Amino acid sequence: MLQSKANVDRLKRRLVHDLVQQNVELIQGRIHRPHAPRRLPYLRLLGALALLLASTALVGSTRLLSTLAAAPAPVRPPGATLATSAVRAGQDLRANPPPIAAVLVSQGAATIDPAVLPLAVRRIALDAGHGGDSHGTRTPLGLLEKDITLDVARRLRQLLEAQHDFEVVMTRSGDSAVSLAERAAIANRSGADVFVSVHVNWIENRASHGVETYYLGPTNDPFLNRLAALENRDSGYAMADMRQLLDGIYAGVRQDKSRELAEVVQRALFRSLGRVNPKIEDRGVKSAPFIVLLSTRMPAILAEVSCASNTDEARLLARPLYRQYIAEALAGGLRVYASTARGAAAGNGG
């Protein structure tokens, strides 16, 4: 029944070896990343070409668009997506330039596969909810939401910057009042790749508790209007066409990416906090028209990291370690998301 001395010694040797490896990884700052599914070479090529075409549309290379528009229309199989059409178009770009008009008019936003637009994540905008006169909610113990969110955001910033692989922009770094519009503007001006707003929930039913994450809902992003107008200025295409294209490529992807980000962050929050707060509820991922999400131009989420109206969670929120776990969970989710984006970029980039 008891392990023999030899077995124990063997087990100890293996454990020490694994421990050393773990510490070597810590020294080297290596981050465990989930293995991305291996992509076939031809898919990489297709992805790269799709990326090229999509990028061209985004930056408004009117010269290429015009060239393409002048070319005869290829026959597109029924049900083919913009991505696959774009890929095929790209493959025969020199021999048979495809007509952008055909692509433009016939594609809907929902048909774009976000995987063809690998959005690398380098800069992260962190938004600590409330601040200044806007206290947000208050826990039964008297802790204010604005203080909790700032503490979590500061911890999260440290976690993200520790490996030097992310830049962090804070919409507020102290107890100051910042309007929602200004928060989005800060994120937008900084060129952040994702936006994460940290909030604490308050639910009428005091027994309710848990974590939930919101992402950008349906929107009419003014950025798209401006960009479309600018890029379409000399192209000869109707504004509506360009708008449709940009909506399809950008807004759809932004929403998809926001949902994807919300999902990984929600998973990380629930999983990580569940280890210190076994009763925590997974309240799920939801979309909602929060102004701060609507006004940002990058994948954006709003995380309700716990529930101040619930006595147990309020007590936990008062503890630094719990707030550190929240930050760690958010950082974990962001790293998974960034890692997936990098994987897609590498795959698409060949």
Place this chain on the structure above:
Amino acid sequence: MTESKPVLHVGIDLGTSRSSISASTGQRHVVESYVGWPLDMVARKVLKKPVLIGHEALENRSMLDLHRPLEEGLIKDGSEKDEAAVRELLWHLLSLVGVARETRNGMKVRAVVGVPAEALRVNKQNVRKAMQDAVDNLMIVSEPFAVAYGLEALLHSLIIDLGAGTTDFCVMNGRLPAEEDQRTLTQAGDWVDEQLSRLTRERFPEARFSIHMVRAWKEESSFVGNTRTPVVVTVPVNGKPTQIDITQEMRQACEGLLPPIVESMLDLLSRVQPEYQERVRNNIIVSGGTGLIRGLGPRLEQELAAVGGGKVKVVKDPVFVGSDGGLSIALDAPDADWEKLTS
């Protein structure tokens, strides 16, 4: 020919309340995890030291800028003073086993430092940063793993490490604990202190006492279940030393720990592979200073009865069990592996 320095191996348990060190020379020391700097020139003249550590710092706290640099087992973030306090604490521990600050006495120092089970990457990096000048080679390990290693409870066991800042759970199944094998609760010794302080203040609003006094009462008289000896402490009431009976408050504060601990214990046990559950249930080890609450082991065994019974062993020497485990790891690691871990 290369000069070979003598090697000193140490295991360090960096705790919220107490920190301990075990050295390969056989020396073992424990200090209260307090660091204080004299508040002004007068204090400096009186104390005659630039920095005070442990009990000495606590005793002279009125003259000190006092820091308890580890909150809930983690190095506090964002405070240079707390980072400096951790460094002072580590240097102090090393000095207790004969390592001189500047020269290290010409020795090569190899340290294994235990941190809370789920200590976060940044905090592990902070520990590494704080120790980089103090030792030659450094390994960081989860505290309950160090305990399990020291007790050779590496297979089919559950370690419950009740510290001051956190209660760490770790199922040992013959490999390095993964996320799903570990859990951390913020209900631990400090939490009991807070509850005891609140309850006592509610019942005796005129009594004057500090959290340090409450901590001392708990360490002296904590219990769950029944006790034949009432818990009576002396506190100033309206300036007059007065004895008050806090037996009920002590019981209530200590028993408040039970529901989250029992819930986590049963939950972790339920996740063990079915064929090994009984073995793990019969090999539960409670370590850490807060694990010395009287009656805790039998009470946990009562709770295990609902799932088929089990055995709980409370470590008799909780102060050094973590640092001793760290020292065992330090001594077992081959030289070649240590060389990969230059601090």
